[in-house]
Amino acid sequence: MKTLAGTGGLIRLILRRDRIILPIWIVVLCAIPMSYVKQYGDLFPTAQSRLDYANNAGFITLYGELSGTSLGEFVTWRLGFVPVMVGLISLLTVIRHTRVEEETGRSELLGSSVVGRHAGLAAALLSTFGANLVLAVLLALGMHSQDLPWSGSVAIGAEFATTGWFFAAVGAVAAQLSANAGTSRGIAISVLGAAYVLRAVGDTSAHTDGPLACLSWLSPIAWAQRIHPYGENRWWLAVVMLAATAVLVAVAINLAVRRDVGAGLLPARLGPAEGSLGSPLGLAWRLHRGLLAAWTVGFALLGLLFGGVAEGVGDILRDEPKAKEMFERLGGSAGLIDSFFAGVMTILGLIASAYAVQATLRLRAEETSGRAEPVLATATGRVRWAGSHLLFGVLGPALALFASGLTAGLAYGLAVDDVGKQIPRLIGASLGQLPAVWLLAAIALAIFGLFPRISPAAWAGPGICILIGFTNAGVQLADWTNDISPFTHLPRLPGGSLSATPLIVLLAITVVVGCIGLAGWRRRDVPIG
Amino acid sequence: MPAAISTEGLVKTFGRTRALDGLDLTVRTGEVHGFLGPNGAGKTTTIRILLGMTRASSGTARLLDSDPWSDATDLHKRLAYVPGDVTLWPNLSGGEAIDLLGRMRGGLDKKRKADLLERFDLDPRKKARTYSKGNRQKVALVAALASDVELLLLDEPTSGLDPLMEEVFREVVQEVTDRDGRTVLLSSHILSEVEALCDRVTIIRAGRAVESGTLSELRHLTRTSIRAELAGAMNGLAQLDGIHDLRVEDGLVRFDVDTDEINPVLRRLTEIGVRSLVSQPPSLEELFLRLYEPEAAK
Numbered sequence: 001m002k003t004l005a006g007t008g009g010l011i012r013l014i015l016r017r018d019r020i021i022l023p024i025w026i027v028v029l030c031a032i033p034m035s036y037v038k039q040y041g042d043l044f045p046t047a048q049s050r051l052d053y054a055n056n057a058g059f060i061t062l063y064g065e066l067s068g069t070s071l072g073e074f075v076t077w078r079l080g081f082v083p084v085m086v087g088l089i090s091l092l093t094v095i096r097h098t099r100v101e102e103e104t105g106r107s108e109l110l111g112s113s114v115v116g117r118h119a120g121l122a123a124a125l126l127s128t129f130g131a132n133l134v135l136a137v138l139l140a141l142g143m144h145s146q147d148l149p150w151s152g153s154v155a156i157g158a159e160f161a162t163t164g165w166f167f168a169a170v171g172a173v174a175a176q177l178s179a180n181a182g183t184s185r186g187i188a189i190s191v192l193g194a195a196y197v198l199r200a201v202g203d204t205s206a207h208t209d210g211p212l213a214c215l216s217w218l219s220p221i222a223w224a225q226r227i228h229p230y231g232e233n234r235w236w237l238a239v240v241m242l243a244a245t246a247v248l249v250a251v252a253i254n255l256a257v258r259r260d261v262g263a264g265l266l267p268a269r270l271g272p273a274e275g276s277l278g279s280p281l282g283l284a285w286r287l288h289r290g291l292l293a294a295w296t297v298g299f300a301l302l303g304l305l306f307g308g309v310a311e312g313v314g315d316i317l318r319d320e321p322k323a324k325e326m327f328e329r330l331g332g333s334a335g336l337i338d339s340f341f342a343g344v345m346t347i348l349g350l351i352a353s354a355y356a357v358q359a360t361l362r363l364r365a366e367e368t369s370g371r372a373e374p375v376l377a378t379a380t381g382r383v384r385w386a387g388s389h390l391l392f393g394v395l396g397p398a399l400a401l402f403a404s405g406l407t408a409g410l411a412y413g414l415a416v417d418d419v420g421k422q423i424p425r426l427i428g429a430s431l432g433q434l435p436a437v438w439l440l441a442a443i444a445l446a447i448f449g450l451f452p453r454i455s456p457a458a459w460a461g462p463g464i465c466i467l468i469g470f471t472n473a474g475v476q477l478a479d480w481t482n483d484i485s486p487f488t489h490l491p492r493l494p495g496g497s498l499s500a501t502p503l504i505v506l507l508a509i510t511v512v513v514g515c516i517g518l519a520g521w522r523r524r525d526v527p528i529g
Numbered sequence: 530m531p532a533a534i535s536t537e538g539l540v541k542t543f544g545r546t547r548a549l550d551g552l553d554l555t556v557r558t559g560e561v562h563g564f565l566g567p568n569g570a571g572k573t574t575t576i577r578i579l580l581g582m583t584r585a586s587s588g589t590a591r592l593l594d595s596d597p598w599s600d601a602t603d604l605h606k607r608l609a610y611v612p613g614d615v616t617l618w619p620n621l622s623g624g625e626a627i628d629l630l631g632r633m634r635g636g637l638d639k640k641r642k643a644d645l646l647e648r649f650d651l652d653p654r655k656k657a658r659t660y661s662k663g664n665r666q667k668v669a670l671v672a673a674l675a676s677d678v679e680l681l682l683l684d685e686p687t688s689g690l691d692p693l694m695e696e697v698f699r700e701v702v703q704e705v706t707d708r709d710g711r712t713v714l715l716s717s718h719i720l721s722e723v724e725a726l727c728d729r730v731t732i733i734r735a736g737r738a739v740e741s742g743t744l745s746e747l748r749h750l751t752r753t754s755i756r757a758e759l760a761g762a763m764n765g766l767a768q769l770d771g772i773h774d775l776r777v778e779d780g781l782v783r784f785d786v787d788t789d790e791i792n793p794v795l796r797r798l799t800e801i802g803v804r805s806l807v808s809q810p811p812s813l814e815e816l817f818l819r820l821y822e823p824e825a826a827k
Binding site: 103179180182268269270271272273274275276277278279280282283286287369370371373374375376377378379380381523525526527 | 577580582583584601602603605606608609610612614615616617618619620621622623624625626627628629630632633634635653654655656658659669672682
């Protein structure tokens, strides 16, 4: 096995490089399921309440059909999205340690030492497989510690791990196809997305006895899900997943033999010889448009989803005082559906603030990569350059929130036959989050302008707000803690009373903080490494 | 005509490090000025101050008769800059990047761009992520050299270029200076490039100019190597000023002599009687090695 020489050393290198991120995702993906057991056991104590909760089109699209009413099955069903996350992280990890290494030329450096042709691929796959195995073992132990039966706990571990393995192998194949890591990621994520959509369409169709039910059986995500932990524990589906993984690994190895180091199987595409870009804004549009489209589509889907489940949620909230209390703390108490939507809008606002910070920190990425310098050496002033990126940090989240309000209004409006009124109400409610979102973008700008070296600290803004928001939904926090988050000061929309004062105060703070950031940026040295 | 670039007592500190320590630099309008010095001497910091990216801690800098910090945007219409390590937007093609930088500077000469693309043998359709270091460098060079500007600030612009492309670079720089009368500040480590292109050079070390002048002026600063077979004893030779490393090998006398002191030394040699004599002029390499060495600043 000369082609595998050096695999052990490369695995050690991967574990060394990922020594922080790897434990984090394993622990988080283990902790989420464990925390759900108690939480959902308390919220939905009876078999009937669980059936009522799960039996609506929105949740079936999102998580699939509930396989049985035992607590283990209910929690596993509700966790339906976590295996997708496991798959996503696994494929990204494999691509990061294969194609990215090749693209940056680092693997060439290693390849010239005693490292076999397949060692890089093998090391990336084995590390990812190993991480998923550790996750499975910890998850089985953890779920059992929550008083769930052993067999089901091992089965849910198998569901997660085989999903991770399968998509790690998808990542390995995608990494061979294109010489560009971004394209490879796109291919692999599309496969994951397609598997999810097939399952969603198939399950939704099955729920209504439609003709497309068979589509689910084309989706590896559905295969793993239908292991049905804590119910039938169909181990043979885990074996199917392993076999499919083995096939994909064989394909990846075969493709790897057919290509040169650094090359892909798909030809690199050429761009235009003459550019039409001629302004900082044009450049910013080019750099931000992919991100903008992805966030807007994602928010539109979230809106559709929340709008779709709203009516059903209303029924549950009526019967489940604890769940109702949770949503009221998140979003206010102005009628059941309205408090649900107000809670949803807070969640969307919190997520949108992450986008606002991401778009704003693009400034820093351009500076540290050295791409800002040639632009600033042209007749482009500093404020104009920063403004071209900030436009996307300000209007991007606005567009994404608008899209979610629109689709939520459409979905809920269709369900209650009141589209004309629901769409403007929910668009208004979603845009109502913007003052808090913009404030976090302004803080990111201020950090970039005044303390560029600690720019990543800007992520603490959305991080702290999300932590406060979600913790407060579960247990009532002290007022002063809540008051830290700008989202606490927003009117509870829809349904709550709209008072202009907090909005004006938030906007005024945003403008002041933003101007301080721009002033700092104008005065400081560029680039600060 | 005022100088294109002049700095006086320029100081820049980053925390406790003094990147520039009283730099005086004058670049006359229309000349190609070589800017040399070891790594970390402060060349890039100087260029960033001239670009208004970095603010000097003290001292004055004038660029095209304006203040490089407060008039940065207007000045940038009149100059083009090529960094030593060009990074581009991976998903833009080379052609798009060239046109973008050109337009933001105020326009490109299309004919000139096409000509440069051909001479530098650069395919503008390729995405920047697929370019090698040399090709990324060419993108920045084409964007700068095709611009209609008065001043070019080039910071090690040929790093990563192959010798053929370096030759093209020399031709093009000669064209833009001879024909269009542009001023060039060229930071470089490639001595043959400096010798071929530069009218005058400034050598900086530890943030301070240690020498400045034409290359022939600088040559006077260095030593000539002499190897001679003498007819008599070398009495008194060691006592003469400007003689270094005097030694006798196989009946031959070898020594180095300061170029300014060469006349008295030669007179003394002919008094003793010379059978044969080989004299080697100072090479540029030796000159720079000596000036780059830490003692040279003293």
